[in-house]
Amino acid sequence: MSTENLQYPIGTFQFGLPITPQERTLFLSQIADAPANLRAAVANLSESQLDTPYRPGGWTVRQVVHHLPDGHLNWYVRAKLALTEDEPAVQSFSENLWAELPDGRSGAVEPSLRIFEGAHARMVLLFESLTPQEWARRLSHSERGSLTIQDIVPALAWHSRHHTAHITELRKRMSWLAPE
Secondary structure, eight states, X not given: OOHHHHHOTTXXXXXXXXXXXXHHHHHHHHHHHHHHHHHHHHTTOOHHHHTSBXXXXXXXXXXXXXXXXXXXXXXXXXXXXXXXXXXXXXXXXXXXXHHHSHHHXXXXXXXXXXXXXXXXXXXXXXXXXXXXXXXTOEEEEXXXXXXXXXXXXXXXXXXXXXXXXXXXXXXXXXXXOOOO
């Protein structure tokens, strides 16, 4: 498998593409399903398996699991800021440095799995309640520029599938039996 395929097993993502209401429904479904998919992807992995990088030079499975709630909580807060402020300026965060902190490098995955479940339940509840005008609310991201709340939903869905695929593809390559 090529390095590109190891890094982007479901392909890359582009912010700002228009989506239909049907696609939005699909993305919200993917967001709702993401915690169960992640939990299934790491089920029955040993500590040494959790500490295996998903690709050469990549994060460990453990770091990937911790990264998902870190990133998604940031996007949830950004969406709420966009709903309550006039085009707020939001910052990126140093994902790689966060992944190297002790909780990301060696912490148990169960707390992050629970945070991910709770954050996604809240996100889906919030996003399903939005009016057409609220979907168009904007925020100014320090790296990505001007985005709407609608831009966040496909990104969260892709990001969940992207990182879960890192784990499931590693399991296949390493012949680690998937849970039944």
